[in-house]
Amino acid sequence: xxxxxxxxxxxxxxxxxxxxxxxxxxxxxxxxxxxxxxxxxxxxxxxxxxxxxxxxxxxxxxxxxxxxxxxxxxxxxxxxxxxxxxxxxxxxxxxxxxxxxxxxxxxxxxxxxxxxxxxxxxxxxxxxxxxxxxxxxxxxxxxxxxxxxxxxxxxxxxxxxxxxxxxxxxxxxxxxxxxxxxxxxxxxxxxxxxxxxxxxxxxxxxxxxxxxxxxxxxxxxxxxxxxxxxxxxxxxxxxxxxxxxxxxxxxxxxxxxxxxxxxxxxxxxxxxxxxxxxxxxxxxxxxxxxxxxxxxxxxxxxxxxxxxxxxxxxxxxxxxxxxxxxxxxxxxxxxxxxxxxxxxxxxxxxxxxxxxxxxxxxxxxxxxxxxxxxxxxxxxxxxxxxxxxxxxxxxxxxxxxxxxx
Amino acid sequence: xxxxxxxxxxxxxxxxxxxxxxxxxxxxxxxxxxxxxxxxxxxxxxxxxxxxxxxxxxxxxxxxxxxxxxxxxxxxxxxxxxxxxxxxxxxxxxxxxxxxxxxxxxxxxxxxxxxxxxxxxxxxxxxxxxxxxxxxxxxxxxxxxxxxxxxxxxxxxxxxxxxxxxxxxxxxxxxxxxxxxxxxxxxxxxxxxxxxxxxxxxxxxxxxxxxxxxxxxxxxxxxxxxxxxxxxxxxxxxxxxxxxxxxxxxxxxxxxxxxxxxxxxxxxxxxxxxxxxxxxxxxxxxxxxxxxxxxxxxxxxxxxxxxxxxxxxxxxxxxxxxxxxxxxxxxxxxxxxxxxxxxxxxxxxxxxxxxxxxxxxxxxxxxxxxxxxxxxxxxxxxxxxxxxxxxxx
Numbered sequence: 001x002x003x004x005x006x007x008x009x010x011x012x013x014x015x016x017x018x019x020x021x022x023x024x025x026x027x028x029x030x031x032x033x034x035x036x037x038x039x040x041x042x043x044x045x046x047x048x049x050x051x052x053x054x055x056x057x058x059x060x061x062x063x064x065x066x067x068x069x070x071x072x073x074x075x076x077x078x079x080x081x082x083x084x085x086x087x088x089x090x091x092x093x094x095x096x097x098x099x100x101x102x103x104x105x106x107x108x109x110x111x112x113x114x115x116x117x118x119x120x121x122x123x124x125x126x127x128x129x130x131x132x133x134x135x136x137x138x139x140x141x142x143x144x145x146x147x148x149x150x151x152x153x154x155x156x157x158x159x160x161x162x163x164x165x166x167x168x169x170x171x172x173x174x175x176x177x178x179x180x181x182x183x184x185x186x187x188x189x190x191x192x193x194x195x196x197x198x199x200x201x202x203x204x205x206x207x208x209x210x211x212x213x214x215x216x217x218x219x220x221x222x223x224x225x226x227x228x229x230x231x232x233x234x235x236x237x238x239x240x241x242x243x244x245x246x247x248x249x250x251x252x253x254x255x256x257x258x259x260x261x262x263x264x265x266x267x268x269x270x271x272x273x274x275x276x277x278x279x280x281x282x283x284x285x286x287x288x289x290x291x292x293x294x295x296x297x298x299x300x301x302x303x304x305x306x307x308x309x310x311x312x313x314x315x316x317x318x319x320x321x322x323x324x325x326x327x328x329x330x331x332x333x334x335x336x337x338x339x340x341x342x343x344x345x346x347x348x349x350x351x352x353x354x355x356x357x358x359x360x361x362x363x364x365x366x367x368x369x370x371x372x373x374x375x376x377x378x379x380x381x382x383x384x385x386x387x388x389x390x391x392x393x394x395x396x397x398x399x400x401x402x403x404x405x
Numbered sequence: 406x407x408x409x410x411x412x413x414x415x416x417x418x419x420x421x422x423x424x425x426x427x428x429x430x431x432x433x434x435x436x437x438x439x440x441x442x443x444x445x446x447x448x449x450x451x452x453x454x455x456x457x458x459x460x461x462x463x464x465x466x467x468x469x470x471x472x473x474x475x476x477x478x479x480x481x482x483x484x485x486x487x488x489x490x491x492x493x494x495x496x497x498x499x500x501x502x503x504x505x506x507x508x509x510x511x512x513x514x515x516x517x518x519x520x521x522x523x524x525x526x527x528x529x530x531x532x533x534x535x536x537x538x539x540x541x542x543x544x545x546x547x548x549x550x551x552x553x554x555x556x557x558x559x560x561x562x563x564x565x566x567x568x569x570x571x572x573x574x575x576x577x578x579x580x581x582x583x584x585x586x587x588x589x590x591x592x593x594x595x596x597x598x599x600x601x602x603x604x605x606x607x608x609x610x611x612x613x614x615x616x617x618x619x620x621x622x623x624x625x626x627x628x629x630x631x632x633x634x635x636x637x638x639x640x641x642x643x644x645x646x647x648x649x650x651x652x653x654x655x656x657x658x659x660x661x662x663x664x665x666x667x668x669x670x671x672x673x674x675x676x677x678x679x680x681x682x683x684x685x686x687x688x689x690x691x692x693x694x695x696x697x698x699x700x701x702x703x704x705x706x707x708x709x710x711x712x713x714x715x716x717x718x719x720x721x722x723x724x725x726x727x728x729x730x731x732x733x734x735x736x737x738x739x740x741x742x743x744x745x746x747x748x749x750x751x752x753x754x755x756x757x758x759x760x761x762x763x764x765x766x767x768x769x770x771x772x773x774x775x776x777x778x779x780x781x782x783x784x785x786x787x788x789x790x791x792x793x794x795x796x797x798x
Contacts, residue, residue, distance in 0.1 A: 026521070026522070029522075033521060033522045036520075036522050040522075040524045040525060041524065044524065044528070226426075226429055227430075228430065228433050228434045229437070232437050241779075242772075242780065243737065243771075243772050243775040244737035244738065244741075244751070245737075246741065246743060246751060247740065247751065247768070247771060247772060250755070250768070254758070258447075258448050258451050258764075258765065259444040259448045260447055261447055262447075262450070262454070339539070339540035339541070340540070341540075342540040342542040343542060343741070345744070346741075346743060346744055370550055370554070371551045374546055374547050375547075378543050378547060381538070381540055381543055382539050385537075385538040386534065389538070
């Protein structure tokens with residue numbers, strides 16, 4: 001009997017450590033550790049107290065709360081704002097459909113977006129820009145997400161159509177935002193009026209979507225056995241990686257026009273997008289090249305043995321393995337692209353950061369609130385990049401890739 | 406065997422890989438060069454129409470703009486070339502100081518992150534996640550427009566130990582300056598250091614081949630000390646003089662002055678890069694096999710020896726390559742100083758374009774500068790990298 005008890009005791013899995021044991025092991029495991037804890041703990045408490053006191057009582061958030069629309073879309077004409085709302089709803093609808101079809105990470109994103117919209121829609125404050133129309137719009141967008149979910153979940157919509165939707169809606173969106181020359185209903189809106197998060201996301205998303213294929217092409221170009229192609233790709237990649245993004249931005253905003261026919265004019269925002277794309281493509285190319293090198297030669301030989309042509313081998317054998325291997329690096333590149341879009345402020349484009357700066361400079365009263373505005377912007381940027389890195393970690397673990405950091 | 410005849414039907418030329426290759430070669434050449442020629446032709450036409458000058462002659466013309474706190478002598482009347490050199494010095498200065506600070510802070514944060522103390526490790530994590538997810542430009546604006554705007558005016562300067570005075574005009578640090586008698590000391594010290602390095606290398610090599618302890622470390626330290634002390638006495642009087650900042654009129658004089666622009670750029674750049682370096686260092690240290698540490702302990706090495714002889718040499722191999730790219734990133738990111746008016750190469754270039762026109766030569770100069778900095782750094786560090794990589798026998 002007694003022996004059996006002991007045996008059972010030994011066989012029992014180790015118990016998770018209790019709170020006291022956890023504290024002893026992680027905070028007071030030695031003399032130096034104990035001193036550190038004793039010194040750090042009050043310091044952290046004091047810091048947190050001061051920060052929360054300032055956020056709740058000391059800070060004046062007026063400069064932020066007064067202009068939610070300015071931060072969102074910049075100077076975009078207010079009577080034309082429905083266009084932005086239309087595109088936003090369209091994207092949310094696509095998000096809902098994708099959630100219904102694939103779930104997983106998209107579910108978290110959709111739920112987070114939906115609850116954020118709900119939170120704003122029912123916010124119990126009086127705000128001129130949060131009137132009934134706005135609240136109804138937000139509510140119907142939430143409904144759209146849910147409808148999308150049901151469609152994605154219950155219908156036999158082809159995956160290809162959903163993916164195509166993700167490409168078509170932004171393109172329709174940009175055309176709609178720009179407007180039509182001849183139209184009275186949808187007059188053209190100069191890109192100088194576009195601003196805020198709209199421009200930040202436009203640059204980031206546009207840059208990601210355009211730079212990736214360009215990067216893949218450059219990576220193949222660099223490995224090509226045509227000397228002109230590989231030489232051109234190599235020089236292109238190395239020159240762009242060797243100079244700062246500011247240089248590229250100025251190149252595209254000042255110098256590019258000199259190398260094009262005199263009569264051609266490229267829009268300012270498009271030039272910025274081109275600069276961001278080209279910059280990011282050079283870095284993506286190096287990442288992809290690393291992936292291409294990691295694909296074992298045997299894979300290519302096996303594909304050849306099966307009678308696959310060069311194109312098929314590349315598309316179906318080499319590229320999937322290469323991209324999978326370097327996915328963490330590619331997502332990391334996208335995150336830094338998102339952060340790098342702030343640099344367009346330097347060439348005078350009013351992205352999210354630019355709007356914040358112009359609000360501060362618009363009124364001496366707001367100059368006093370610059371701390372609040374900058375902290376607000378830092379928090380917004382932080383949330384988006386943190387979400388991206390969180391998403392990348394989720395994708396990595398789902399695909400069984402170990403990040404090397 | 407011999408009777409087997411190969412199929413002699415010729416492959417059509419559009420399926421013959423050898424011919425296809427040649428065609429691809431020609432097409433790609435025509436497309437790429439055609440595009441380049443088209444662009445250059447457009448440019449020449451535009452240059453002709455606008456009467457643009459493409460020479461670098463403007464570098465000898467007088468630049469009308471001032472540069473605050475130049476590292477070498479500069480006045481508004483000096484040439485554009487001189488202004489450009491000043492900008493280059495500023496870039497090198499901020500990158501050099503930034504690299505050193507970022508490395509030190511990053512390593513400390515990485516060690517804190519690996520600490521067995523939960524609080525310390527979490528604080529390091531907060532530091533890393535905070536800096537990694539905020540755009541550098543936002544961080545720079547926070548330091549320069551927010552933190553430095555709360556610094557008191559000159560009359561009410563903050564006094565930190567040193568004494569260091571911090572006010573709206575900048576940071577004034579007490580700095581040991583070489584006196585005139587100090588040159589003897591300086592020369593002798595340099596000779597001493599060179600001699601010590603030579604002795605160090607020779608003795609260490611001897612130990613490597615003979616296995617006998619040659620005490621290379623203490624000998625070379627003593628050598629440096631001997632030269633320094635004799636230099637101190639030979640120079641007659643103290644070779645250094647403490648240059649203490651003092652209030653004169655409305656401003657501080659003397660000491661080492663760091664402008665708010667420099668300080669803001671320096672702080673944001675080094676903290677931002679430190680967060681990335683911390684992750685690199687942590688990754689490198691964690692990648693060292695645990696068995697290596699246990700084995701080192703088992704043969705009787707103490708904690709310090711384990712770290713310096715077993716962990717670090719292996720971790721460095723993993724750390725160095727990503728570290729190189731972080732250093733290069735820092736150097737390139739220093740161009741953001743343009744946004745707050747710290748006059749490094751890019752800012753000077755931009756002023757030159759605004760004043761003297763000639764966008765193309767100035768841009769060429771800027772790009773060549775950054776490219777050669779990048780190439781030089783990666784060249785030097787690659788040599789080092791090659792030396793410490795595994796030698797596979």
